[in-house]
Structure formats: structure tokens, C-alpha cells
Amino acid sequence: MIKNLFLVFKTAPAMVRKNILLELLHSMFIAVPTGFLLLIVQELFSGEVNQRRLWSYVLIMLSLLMVQLFVSVKTIVGTNTMTYTLSTNLRLRLGNHLQRLSMGTFKQRDPGDLASVVLQDVANFEMIFGHTVGNMAAAFFATLIISVFLFLTDWRLALVLLAALPLCWMMIRISNYLIVQQGGKHVEARNAIGARFLEYIQGIRHIKSFGMTGPRFGSLDKALNDFRRASIRTEAIPGPFVLTGGLVLELFFLLMLGIAVTFFAQGSLSAAVLITFLIIGYRLYEPLKIVLVDYVILRYMNISLSRVIEVLQIPEQGSGTKRKPTGYEICFEEVSFGYQEDKEVLHQLSFKVAENSMMALVGPSGSGKTTVTALIARFWDVQKGKVTIGGIDVKDMEPGEVYKLISEVFQEVYLFDDSIYNNIRFGKMDATEEEVIRAADLAQVLDFAWELPGGLQARTGEGGNLLSGGQKQRISIARALLKDAPIVLLDEATASLDPENEIHIQKAIQELVKNKTVIVVAHKLATIRNADQILVLNKGSLDEQGTHSNLMDKKGLYHHLWGIQQQLGGWKIKKA
């Protein structure tokens, strides 16, 4: 836990140092009045009470309490400032780190789990750390200072009181072990709820249309009940050991009292010291009782913190020699790649796309066409061989540099819950209004936008759910047009468009691909007849390569696919 906390503290070391000093000062102001209490007791039992001295002790205690109030306020403000600064630093680090991870990390990891690290685990740290760390620090310093007072007063009784600590520590260790066990299960159950809810909400349309409301809700219901059980166990199982720790303290206080009374009866202890230990001895245990509970909560927090640190330690995509290309020829050299290590989906693939030329990728479903485009954009890193742009290995480029070179129009369009205008402007944040409108015009966005309330300022909804598939696609083309990157990746760009619009969109795409290096994943083979080069993939390997007429002459897989498409022409439903 200390190691984890140290990693967090490193993000604001000066603030942490200042707060440790404040806590020390705060504890001193809690403990020092206790010392004066001791002097008052001694004065009262001295036989000849000096009223002036007694009242001056009372006045000093009163002034110390006033200063203590001031220091307490400073400490509380300091602790909260430190907590929220550290949690904000954690969130910022997570945000920055996540954008430097390969897409693979996001695809491979449960999105519900990743979201719960960013939202829940950091919030757990924030809540628990802020409310316990002050108590822990105050308990540590106050115990130290009060122990010194007691030792100076009577070392024998002080030793009896402190003998409770090892036993108490043992109880803390046991409850700590249990909380790590139970807390892990609790966090897992909590994440399962997040994941099930996410799945339920995202899939609600399909769940309803397939009449799966009952069974799917059943799995959510199970996750909620598992969480309820885990929550109860997390509280209930370590609880008895925490309470036993408190009982040990009470027992040792009684033991000390018994010994003190015996010493008093034997005449080896004054009444003043006896009273002192009665009052102050109990105060020694007060912070320790708080530690007993807070330490267990801190260990629970550490489970969350470990999960945050584990995400922060996922290796980022490197950027090697950080080079920038000057040309835009794309080259695959003996590239082999698999999403999972044991399942290769591309096998020793080699090809070259000349700058400003158009290459089409064709092949049966699952042959690896989309994967090729993902590797060019460096969403993933290849395991063998290399992908180069302008002669430079993409692994030697900052991922952000690669994205700058590429405009994509993919099958799945994601729009931010913002206006149509801003969704287009994401292509070029410093674009003028004129540029945005021109791109919207070229991509046929204006056509439908004017009919919406607010025109280009109309909202698209979460992920673009207020728009049709074709409308979303047109916005994504407008965004790509505005970005005006030298490389264009098109994946089934025309798949979800109605025939009426398709011709206009084709024109927009012609604009988009002018003087660009273009890779197009084509399903409608007629649209890529004029491509400079067609690559036919089959099961992740290069099956054929050439122009449309070359490939037709070869009478291979391309010829076969072309034949099928000519026969089908499109969807037909026959009435019985």
C-alpha cells in the first residue's frame, strides 16, 4: 500500500510534504494540552495548591485549544486540497495514458471494467483517502507524543499500556488479510454490475426485439445480488477482528488500572500519577481505536488504487525514433499479425501503395481487409514485419503523427453528443465557418441538416443516435473532407446509403480522394473497377493482385466474386 501511495504522492510532492508537517503540528496541538492537564493534576495533588500557577495552566490550555482550532481548520482544508489534487492528477494521468494505448488494449479489455477503474476506483480513492489519512496521521503522531509524556511520568504503567499494541497490530493484520480477500471479490462484483448495466442499456433495442427482457434482466439481477452478498461479507467478516482489537485496548487499560492501584496501595505510586494515567492513559487509546477502523478502510481503498496503477502501468505505444515522413507511399513488408498471440489473422502480407494512387482491398468476409486498414492507422502494432508510410516504420512515429496523416470513413460511424457543425469541425479544430459549411455541402450534409431544427447546430445525440445511418456516414465524410489528410482509408463507405444519395456521396468521395493515397475496402466491386491496384485477400493471405482487367483475365477468386455480384445485383425478396 505504501508503494502505491508513494506513486500517487509523487504527482504533488510539495503539497504532500506540507500536509505531513501540518498533521504533525495538528497532533502536537492535540497532545500538548494533555501535558498541561498532567501538570494541573500534579498541582492539585501537591498539597499546597498555587492558585496563580493553576490558572495560568488553565489559560495556556485554553489558548492552545484556540490555536488547535485554527490548525485543525488549516489541516482539514490542506487534506482536502491534497486529496482532490491527487485524485485530479490521477484522472488526468489516466486520461493521457489511455489515449497513448493501442486500440488493442481497449478491444481486449472489458469496457465496463475500464470505465469502473476511471470512475469508481478513483472516486473510491478520493473518498476514503480524504476521510482517513488525516485520522491516521494524527493517530500516529498523537500516540507518539502522548507515549513520551506517559513514559516520563511512569515508565512501568506506560509499558503496560503500550504492550497492547502488538496484540492490536495482530488483529489489524488479520482483518487486513480478510479485507484484501473479501474486498477483491467486492470490487469484482461491483465491476460486474457496471458491465451488465452497460450491456443491458446498449443492447436494450435487441433485447426488446428478441423478447429477451426476462433472461437478460436475470443476469443483471444476479450481478446485483452478488454485489449485495459481497458487500455484506466485506463489512461483516473483518468486523469481529476490528472489534476484538478495540476490546484488547480496553482490557489492557483495565490491566494498567489494576497494576496502578496495587502500586498506589504499596505506596510506590502517587495519587497524582494514578489520576494522570486514568485520564491520559485513556486518551492514548482513542486515536488507536480510530486507526483500527480506518486502516481496514484504507486497505479497501488500496484495492482500488492497485487497479488504477495497474491500468497506468499498461505499456503505451512507443514512438521509437519519433520520425515524420515526407512522402505517403504505404508499404507492408512481410507483415504477420494476430489480435490474440496464438491466432494469426494476417500471414506474411507484402504490398506497396504508391503515393496518390488508389488500392482496393477485396476478399471474403473475415479475410483481413479491415485489419489491414487498422494496421496502417497504427491502431494495433504488428507482431512480425513492418508497415511503413513514406519509408518510415509506423512504430517509429508518434501514434498522434500517424493519425494526423489519415482520414478515415469507416463502416461504424461514431458521433459525439454535440452539434452536427462541431462533429464536422472535429476534423480540423481551427477550421473557419466557411470551410465547415463547404465540407458539409460537398458531403451532402446540408441537404438533410436544413430540415432539422437548428440546421447544422442540431444535436446528433449520444454516438449519433438521433440520426440515420446514412446521415451519420455523410457527416463522417464531411469531417474527413475537412481534415484533408494525405492518406484516406475508406471501409464500406457506401454500404449504408440509400441509392438516391449514393450517387451524390460517390461524388463527395471523389472530392475526398483527389490527389490522395487511398486504400478502400470494397464490397461493391463495381465501385473499384478503376482502382490502380486491387489486392485480393483470402484467409489473411494475398491471393491475387492486379488491376480489374488483369484479375478478370486470371479467372481466380476476384473473377469468382465479381460473377456472384453480377448475378445478385442486390437484395431481392420474392413473394410466395
Ligand SMILES: Nc1ncnc2c1ncn2[C@@H]1O[C@H](COP(=O)(O)OP(=O)(O)OP(=O)(O)O)[C@@H](O)[C@H]1O
Ligand atoms: N478486435 C478483434 N479481436 C479479435 N479478432 C478480430 C478482431 N477484429 C477482427 N478479428 C478477426 O480477424 C479476422 C479478420 O477480420 P477483418 O475484420 O479484418 O475481416 P474483413 O475482411 O474486414 O471482414 P468483413 O468483410 O466481414 O468486414 C476475422 O477472423 C475476425 O474474426
